[in-house]
Amino acid sequence: MKQLIGLSFILLFSLPSLALSVSLFPFALEQRYTENENQDLYMQKMDSSLAAAFSFDGYQLGLETTKWSHESSAPLISYKETYTELNSTHLFLMGSTLEYLHLYSGIGVGMYESKLKNSFNGIANETNSGQTLFASGIASAQFVYSYFHAALDFRLLMGKDYRPQPTPSGVFKIGITF
Amino acid sequence: MSMRTLAGILLLFSLLGCGKSFKNDADSASGTVKVQIIAPGSVSEDPESTNPYTFQIVELLDVYDLVSASGQYAQFYTRASRSDTRLNGTQPHGQYMKNKDGVFIPKNFLTQQIATLYYHSQNMMRLETSLDLETKRTRPLKIVLDTPVLNTNQSENNAFYDGELDAIIFLKYSEGNLPLSLNGGVFAHEYFHSIFEKVVLKAVKTNQIFSMPITINKLINNKTLERAKSTDLSASADKIGKKLAVGSLSLDTENVKWYYTLLVKGFNEGLADYWGWQYVQDSAFIAHSLPQTITTRKLDLKTQNIDTLQLLSEAEMLSIVYQVSDSEEEKLDLINAFSYLLGSRVALFFKSYSEKVQQERKLSDIEIKKLMNQAVINFVKSLAKTLPQVTMASNQSELISTYSLMYDFISSQEIKTKNECEFLRAFLENDAKWSSKIECVSSSQDATASSFKITSKAAQ
Known part of the structure; x- marks a missing residue:
């Protein structure tokens, strides 16, 4: 396990030097079409998202972290489930138009951990899901001009706690590339 | 294999293949x-x-x-x-x-x-x-x-x-x-209504006397309940009581129907309240959700405005039936509200009797629940036999009173101690029919086991 972590770190730190370009996305907006407790579908905004992308010849590796939460309550009772996701995306270049616009498709593989805090009449419990795998299918349109990099992704996510299955998602990212 | 084909395969894999392994x-x-x-x-x-x-x-x-x-x-x-x-x-x-x-x-x-x-x-x-x-x-x-x-x-x-x-x-x-x-008590209360519906209400369905539209068994109807509580029945009950003392009171068809509507709904609500109480062992179980019911539905003497365990008297029942209302709907509302008042007293009797038996016989919580639940169910079954036989009364003496139903229940009980018997006697003596006319006597043939029964003094 230690060797695997070590190898991952070496890979992570050597990626920028191996990549043709590196993009950082401090601004990322993600909306998911998710299901609430009454089985109604609604658009939920992710609380925070950060992303980086390493572009190679025809391949783009992305690393992302996202936080979001679900809440439910009634008199005396409340529930809050907070998800922390770490995701890697593997996109393959499908084609380019107008030199600046690139179309990618690929998959995402990541881990999430959710914490459920439920409280009743002032007494609270916390339950942790442990680390759980999730995957996604991704189609991405990216605009790169000079140092400017914008991406609009459409994703279908699958994780055992995600409803509906798969969960459609849209991600819009703006960042710099160098 | 081209990059596009590889990406396509991976995408397909992620969409179709992975779904199965992401089962909640x-x-x-x-x-x-x-x-x-x-x-x-x-x-x-x-x-x-x-x-x-x-x-x-x-x-x-x-x-x-x-x-x-x-x-x-x-x-x-x-x-x-x-x-x-x-x-x-x-x-x-x-x-x-x-x-x-x-x-x-x-x-x-x-x-x-x-x-x-x-x-x-x-x-x-x-x-x-x-x-x-x-x-x-x-x-x-x-x-x-x-x-x-x-x-x-x-x-x-x-x-x-x-x-x-x-x-x-x-x-x-x-x-x-x-x-x-x-609220577990509320669920048990509603569940009991389903038992009463299947055993009693189904049995009386064909009897025209029970043809009044008994309103649905709502847990609470606070507005009408407050109205019932604030309605002073004493003057009209006294008036009816005086009439009853000198003779019987004639009744019309509508009055008989309203009377039995009140009686059946009152016992339905009361036994349901008892069922809720026995499940959660909480005399104010509804108040956890609806605090305003603490003044009307709590199963204790003070809340029910009485000094001793008692039901509604014959005169009180009739004075409710004789309450004048502008519309049938309003009358139904009124009867409905008073049925909760009768119900709380029925429930309070069963709760108090349960506590008395447990204390006298030193039974565990599980043992008393088992004993009393079967006793209540036997009572429900006896109601299903008694009530369908009801015929149209022309005067009040032909009506089945609340206390006569309770007398049937008490008669079916195995009374094991003198205290239990005195408790039941004191309760029945609230009715004028039995006041100072009944007593507890030992009915045991076997010297090792004690049992008592309530008999009329004249029978001795």
Whole structure:
């Protein structure tokens, strides 16, 4: 396990030097079409998202972290489930138009951990899901001009706690590339 | 293989192949499942629980599908509607997180409700099958959440059993206390109405005397209940009492029908209140959800404005029946409200009798529950035999009084101590018919076992 972590770190730190370009996305907006407790579908905004992308010849590796939460309550009772996701995306270049616009498709593989805090009449419990795998299918349109990099992704996510299955998602990212 | 083909294969894999391995833990949970619910310690038999309602880990039995909480004991509906006597609706989707001990923790309020109600339903049905009772109940029990499926003005903060749909319905809860759907006593109360419906109301259906439109068994109708409480019956009851002292009171058909509507609904509400009390061992179980009921529905003498255990007297019952109202609807409302007043007194009698027997015979909580629940069910069965025989009375002396029903109950009891017997005698003596005319005598043939019975003094 230690060797695997070590190898991952070496890979992570050597990626920028191996990549043709590196993009950082401090601004990322993600909306998911998710299901609430009454089985109604609604658009939920992710609380925070950060992303980086390493572009190679025809391949783009992305690393992302996202936080979001679900809440439910009634008199005396409340529930809050907070998800922390770490995701890697593997996109393959499908084609380019107008030199600046690139179309990618690929998959995402990541881990999430959710914490459920439920409280009743002032007494609270916390339950942790442990680390759980999730995957996604991704189609991405990216605009790169000079140092400017914008991406609009459409994703279908699958994780055992995600409803509906798969969960459609849209991600819009703006960042710099160098 | 080109990059595009590879990407296509990977995408297809992620969309189709992975779906199966991302099955939620709750999707495959069935049979016996451990869940976290909110319930009183007395229900889950948690010896450490002192708080009336807390988180409890319990086992749900015979679950077919945990996500919809459908199983042998309950089936849930949301967004329900009715077409005649048919209930339509969607099954809720529960969401759970499984902890390291294999316990499923509800992730939202809807899931909390269905898990908790399944548990109470399971307890009630298992209790019912342990008793000598045949209700021909269809399983699972239908439970409706958050949707008004009746043509009623009240759309929230109530619960009721609908005999036509054979379903327990919880309306939306908007007060800031324990939601009605999590109140175990309220569930037991409503569940009892389903027993009474199947045993008694079904039996009296063909008798025209019971043709008044008995309103649905709502848990509470606070407005009318307050009105009933503030209505001073003493003047009219005195007047009727004086008439009764010198002779009988003639009755018309409508009055007889209203009288029996009040009697049946009163006993239905009262026994349901007792059933709620025995389940959660809490004399103010409704007040956890609806605090205003503490002044009307709490099962103690002070709340019921009486010094000793008693029912409504014959004169009081008749004065309610004779209350003049502008419309039949208003009269029905009034009778409905007073039925809760009679009901609380019936419940208080059964609660007090249960406590007396437990104390006298030094029985455990489980033993007294078993004994009294069967006694109450036997009483319900006797009502189902007595009430259909009722014929149209031309005067009050031909009516079946509240106390004569209770006399039937008391006569069927095995009275083991002198104190138990005196308790019952004192209760019956509130009725003018038996006042100073009955006494407790030993009926034991065997010197090692004691038993008593209540007889009229003239019989000695």
